[in-house]
Amino acid sequence: MNKLFKKIIGFPQSESGESFLSSFSAILFGVAFGFILMLIFNPSEAFEGIGIILTGGFEAGRSSLGTVLVNSAPIIITGLSVGFAFKTGLFNIGATGQLTVGAFAAIFVGVNWTFLPGNLHWIVAVLAAILAGAIWGIIPGLLKAFLNVHEVVATIMLNYIAMYLVVLGVKETVFNSLRSESLSVHPNAAIPTFGLDKIFPDSSITGGLILAFIAVIIIYIILKKTTFGYQLKAVGFNRYAAQYAGINEKMNIVYSMAIAGALSGLAGAVVFLTQSGIHITTTYILLPQGFDGIAVALLGLSTPIGVLFAGIFFGYIKVGGFFLQRLAFEKEIISVIIASIIYFSALSAIFKKYVRKVFATKKNSDGGDE
Amino acid sequence: MEYVIEMLNITKDFPGIRANDNVTLQLKKGEIHALLGENGAGKSTLMSILFGLYQPTSGTIKVRGEEVVVRNPNDANEMQIGMVHQHFKLVHNFTVAENIILGKEDTNRGFLNMDDAIKKITALSERYNFNIDANALISDISVGMQQRVEILKMLYRDAEIMIFDEPTAVLTPQEISELMKIMKHLTEEGKSIILITHKLKEIKAVSNRCSVLRKGKYIGTVDVGKTSIEQMAEMMVGRKVLFEVEKGASKIGESILSVKNLNMTNKVGKEVLRDVSFEVKAGEILCIAGIEGNGQTQLIEAITGLNSHFSGNVFIREDEITHKSIRNKTLTGIGHIPEDRHKHGLVLDYNLGENMILQSYFDNEFQNYGFLDFEAISKHTNDLIERFDIRIGRGERTSARSMSGGNQQKAIVAREFDRNPDLMIAVQPTRGLDVGAIEYIHKQLVRLRDENKAVLLVSLELDEVLSVSDRILVMYEGELVANVYPKDVTENDLGLYMSGSKRGAV
Numbered sequence: 022m023n024k025l026f027k028k029i030i031g032f033p034q035s036e037s038g039e040s041f042l043s044s045f046s047a048i049l050f051g052v053a054f055g056f057i058l059m060l061i062f063n064p065s066e067a068f069e070g071i072g073i074i075l076t077g078g079f080e081a082g083r084s085s086l087g088t089v090l091v092n093s094a095p096i097i098i099t100g101l102s103v104g105f106a107f108k109t110g111l112f113n114i115g116a117t118g119q120l121t122v123g124a125f126a127a128i129f130v131g132v133n134w135t136f137l138p139g140n141l142h143w144i145v146a147v148l149a150a151i152l153a154g155a156i157w158g159i160i161p162g163l164l165k166a167f168l169n170v171h172e173v174v175a176t177i178m179l180n181y182i183a184m185y186l187v188v189l190g191v192k193e194t195v196f197n198s199l200r201s202e203s204l205s206v207h208p209n210a211a212i213p214t215f216g217l218d219k220i221f222p223d224s225s226i227t228g229g230l231i232l233a234f235i236a237v238i239i240i241y242i243i244l245k246k247t248t249f250g251y252q253l254k255a256v257g258f259n260r261y262a263a264q265y266a267g268i269n270e271k272m273n274i275v276y277s278m279a280i281a282g283a284l285s286g287l288a289g290a291v292v293f294l295t296q297s298g299i300h301i302t303t304t305y306i307l308l309p310q311g312f313d314g315i316a317v318a319l320l321g322l323s324t325p326i327g328v329l330f331a332g333i334f335f336g337y338i339k340v341g342g343f344f345l346q347r348l349a350f351e352k353e354i355i356s357v358i359i360a361s362i363i364y365f366s367a368l369s370a371i372f373k374k375y376v377r378k379v380f381a382t383k384k385n386s387d388g389g390d391e
Numbered sequence: 392m393e394y395v396i397e398m399l400n401i402t403k404d405f406p407g408i409r410a411n412d413n414v415t416l417q418l419k420k421g422e423i424h425a426l427l428g429e430n431g432a433g434k435s436t437l438m439s440i441l442f443g444l445y446q447p448t449s450g451t452i453k454v455r456g457e458e459v460v461v462r463n464p465n466d467a468n469e470m471q472i473g474m475v476h477q478h479f480k481l482v483h484n485f486t487v488a489e490n491i492i493l494g495k496e497d498t499n500r501g502f503l504n505m506d507d508a509i510k511k512i513t514a515l516s517e518r519y520n521f522n523i524d525a526n527a528l529i530s531d532i533s534v535g536m537q538q539r540v541e542i543l544k545m546l547y548r549d550a551e552i553m554i555f556d557e558p559t560a561v562l563t564p565q566e567i568s569e570l571m572k573i574m575k576h577l578t579e580e581g582k583s584i585i586l587i588t589h590k591l592k593e594i595k596a597v598s599n600r601c602s603v604l605r606k607g608k609y610i611g612t613v614d615v616g617k618t619s620i621e622q623m624a625e626m627m628v629g630r631k632v633l634f635e636v637e638k639g640a641s642k643i644g645e646s647i648l649s650v651k652n653l654n655m656t657n658k659v660g661k662e663v664l665r666d667v668s669f670e671v672k673a674g675e676i677l678c679i680a681g682i683e684g685n686g687q688t689q690l691i692e693a694i695t696g697l698n699s700h701f702s703g704n705v706f707i708r709e710d711e712i713t714h715k716s717i718r719n720k721t722l723t724g725i726g727h728i729p730e731d732r733h734k735h736g737l738v739l740d741y742n743l744g745e746n747m748i749l750q751s752y753f754d755n756e757f758q759n760y761g762f763l764d765f766e767a768i769s770k771h772t773n774d775l776i777e778r779f780d781i782r783i784g785r786g787e788r789t790s791a792r793s794m795s796g797g798n799q800q801k802a803i804v805a806r807e808f809d810r811n812p813d814l815m816i817a818v819q820p821t822r823g824l825d826v827g828a829i830e831y832i833h834k835q836l837v838r839l840r841d842e843n844k845a846v847l848l849v850s851l852e853l854d855e856v857l858s859v860s861d862r863i864l865v866m867y868e869g870e871l872v873a874n875v876y877p878k879d880v881t882e883n884d885l886g887l888y889m890s891g892s893k894r895g896a897v
C-alpha cells in the first residue's frame with residue numbers, strides 16, 4: 022500500500038511520468054487555445070462546439086471510433102518515421118514526400134499487377150510502397166552523409182520533386198481521366214481488415230491499423246533492444262562519442278533515413294490501399310499525413326509508444342472536428358481550430374521543462390524524508 | 392557576526408542518493424575557504440544549493456547573519472553571491488563583453504548600452520591585471536582567459552562572495568599561479584571565496600581554512616596553516632594516502648607503438664605537428680609532457696584516428712594502422728582515455744551501463760544476434776562499479792549526466808582498463824580526480840606496464856609526469872624537443888623544455 026502510494030507520488034518525477042504529464046499539459050493547452058478560437062468565431066456555440074470536439078470520436082459509437090483509427094493509422098506511422106529519425110539526430114521533414122512515392126508505388130502495383138494471386142497482391146503492394154519510401158529516404162541520407170547537405174533542405178526539396186513526379190506518374194500509368202485521379206486498386210490489393218470491420222462496423226477501417234501496431238513494435242524493439250538501435254542513438258546523442266567508439270556515422274545516417282523513409286512509404290500504402298474511394302488526385306498538393314507526422318512525433322516525444330497514443334489522439338480530434346460541421350462553424354474555421362489544437366499539443370517538449378521544475382520544487386519544499 | 396555565509400545542517404537527496412547529509416559550512420569575511428572531498432562527496436551539490444540551482448531537502452542558509460531562501464541564481468546575484476562552474480557556461484560565438492552582460496543587459500529604449508558596459512569591463516580588467524580584450528570572441532581566447540571572463544562576470548555583478556568549482560583543473564601551472572594571485576587580491580579587497588579543488592598544494596598555498604566532506608557527510612573544518620597535506624588527505628579519504636607512486640624497474644620489451652614522421656596542418660594552415668617520431672615499448676610508460684596546446688591533442692587524434700588529415704605512419708607492432716578505421720584500431724588492442732570526457736568519452740544521455748559498453752557493445756559478450764544482452768551488461772557494469780569504486784546513486788541505471796565529474800572520469804577509466812589493451816593511451820587521465828582516485832589510477836597504469844603492456848600518457852601535471860613515467864618526451868609547438876628520464880631531470884628543467892627555452896636530443 023505504502024509502496025503503491027510512493028509510486029503514485031513519485032510518478033511525476035519518474036521519467037515516463039514526466040513525459041506523460043508534459044504531453045498531457047500540452048494537450049490541455051492546445052484544447053484551451055482551440056476553445057478561445059471558437060469563442061472568437063462563434064461565441065454562442067463555443068461550449069457546445071468544444072464538447073463535440075472532445076466527444077466526437079464516440080459520437081456514433083464504434084463506427085466513429087473506427088473512423089478515428091482509420092485516421093490514426095497513417096499518422097502513427099509517419100510520426101514513427103519522424104520520431105525515429107529524430108532519435109538518431111536527424112530532422113526528417115520529408116515524410117510527406119516519402120509517403121507520396123510510397124502511395125504511388127502501392128497504387129501502381131495494386132492496379133497493374135493483377136497477375137499476383139490473392140493475398141500476395143496486397144503484400145507486394147505494401148512492400149513496393151516501403152521500398153519506394155526507403156529510396157526516397159536514402160537520397161537525403163546519402164547527401165547528408167557524403168556531401169554534407171543538410172537533411173532539412175534536401176527532404177523539403179524532395180517533397181516537391183515527389184509531388185510532381187507522382188502526379189506525372191499517375192497520369193502516365195494509372196489514370197482515371199474521367200475523375201482526374203488514380204484508378205482504384207484491385208480488391209486483392211486492398212489491405213485486408215483482419216476482422217476489424219466486425220469490431221468497428223460501418224467504418225472504412227482496414228488492416229492498416231494492424232500494420233501501424235506492428236511498425237510501432239518493430240521500431241520499439243530496434244531502438245530499445247538491438248545493437249543497431251544502440252549505435253543509431255549514440256550518433257544522435259553525441260556524434261563525437263560515437264566516432265570515438267568507432268561507429269560509422271555516415272552509414273548510420275543512411276540507414277536511419279532509409280528506415281524513416283520506409284515507414285513513411287508504408288504510411289502511403291496504408292492510406293491508399295483501400296476500397297473506400299481514396300485516390301491520388303492530380304492537383305499539386307503535399308499530402309497532410311506527412312506533416313501531421315511531425316506533430317505526432319513532437320507530442321509523443323519521439324518514442325514509439327508516445328507516438329502511438331499521440332497518433333490516436335490526433336485521429337480522435339479530427340473526427341471531432343468533422344462533427345463540428347453540424348454547428349454554424351465555417352469549414353475553414355474548423356480546420357484552423359483543429360490544426361491549432363494539434364500543433365499546440367505538439368509543444369509537449371516545452372512543457373517537459375516546466376513539469377520538471379514544478380514537481381522538483383514541490384518535492385523539496387515538502388522536505389519529505391526517504 | 393563575522394560569518395558572511397552560513398550553511399547549517401544542509402541535507403540534499405537525489406533519487407537513490409543523499410548527496411549532502413547534514414553538512415555545515417561557515418565562511419568568514421575576507422577568507423579563502425577550501426572545500427575538500429572525494430569525487431562525488433557532494434561539493435558541487437552543496438555549492439549549487441548556495442547558488443540557488445538546487446533547493447536543499449532540509450537545512451538553513453544564512454547570508455550575513457540573516458536567514459534566506461535562495462530560489463534561483465538571480466536571487467544569489469542579488470545577495471552578491473557569484474559562481475564559476477566546473478564546466479564553464481559561456482556563449483562561444485559571443486564576445487567577452489556580451490557574455491559578461493548577458494542577463495544583466497543595460498538597455499536604453501530597447502537598445503543595448505554596450506559602450507558603458509565595455510568601459511566598466513575594461514576598468515575592472517585593468518584593476519585586476521586581467522589583460523582581457525572586451526571585444527574578443529570567446530571561441531578565440533584560451534581556457535585560462537575564459538575563466539577570467541567568468542570571474543569578470545561575477546565582479547560585474549558586484550559579487551562579494553565568490554564560489555570557484557575546480558577552477559584549476561583546466562589551467563596550466565602558469566595560469567594557476569596567476570589565478571592564485573587574483574584570488575588573494577580579491578580577498579584583500581574584502582571579498583570572500585569558497586574554493587573547490589582536489590589539489591592539496593593549492594589549498595595549502597592560498598586558503599585560510601578548509602572544510603572536508605566525505606560521502607556527503609561533514610567531517611570537519613581545519614586551519615590550513617596548522618594542518619599538513621597528509622592530514623587533510625587522510626581526513627578526506629579516511630585512510631592514509633600514498634603520494635609517491637610505488638613501482639619497480641621497468642622491463643622494456645618489443646616496440647608496441649611506433650609513430651613515424653607525423654606532420655599535420657590545421658584548418659587555418661598552421662603547422663601543428665612537425666615531424667613527430669617515437670616509439671612506445673612493452674613494459675614502458677612513456678609520457679608526453681608539455682604546456683596545453685602544443686600539439687598533444689592533435690598527436691593523439693592522429694594516432695587514434697579521430698583526425699585523419701595528417702601525413703606519416705603509425706604502426707602497432709609490425710602492422711601499419713595509419714589509416715585503419717577507429718573500430719579497427721580499437722580491436723587491435725588500443726585503449727583510449729580521451730582528453731575531453733564530455734565530448735568523446737561519454738554519451739551523457741545514456742545511462743552508466745550503456746556507456747560501459749560503448750567500445751564493446753558489438754562483442755558476443757553483450758549481444759546475441761544483434762540483440763543487446765541486458766543481463767550481461769548489468770553484471771559487467773556492476774562489476775566495474777565495484778572494482779573501480781564508482782560512486783553513484785542508481786547503479787547501472789544512473790544517467791551519465793547526473794554523475795559527479797570525477798566519477799564520470801572513473802567510469803571511462805574503468806571501461807578502458809577493463810578491455811586490457813596492449814597499448815593504453817591515457818590523456819590527462821586524472822584530471823578532476825581526488826587524491827585517492829589518482830593514486831588508484833596511477834597504480835593501474837603501473838600494473839598494465841608490469842604486465843608488459845605499453846602506456847602512452849599525456850599529462851600537463853609535472854608531478855604526475857615525474858612520478859609515473861619511465862621516459863618523458865617534451866612537446867613544444869608541435870615538435871618533440873626533449874627525450875629524458877625522470878631520474879635525470881628536475882621540475883625546473885622540464886619547465887624550461889616545455890616553454891621552449893631549452894632543447895635536448897630526441
Ligand SMILES: Nc1ncnc2c1ncn2[C@@H]1O[C@H](COP(=O)(O)OP(=O)(O)OP(=O)(O)O)[C@@H](O)[C@H]1O
Pocket residue numbers: 405406408409410428429430431432433434435436437782783784793794795796797798823
Ligand atoms: N542532478 C543530479 N541527479 C542525481 N544525482 C546527482 C545529481 N547531481 C549530483 N548527483 C549525485 O550526487 C553526488 C554528489 O555529486 P557532486 O557533483 O556534488 O560531487 P562532487 O563532490 O562535486 O564530485 P567531483 O569532485 O567528482 O566533482 C554524486 O553521487 C552524484 O552522482
Ligand SMILES: [Mg+2]
Pocket residue numbers: 434435436477556795796
Ligand atoms: Mg564537482
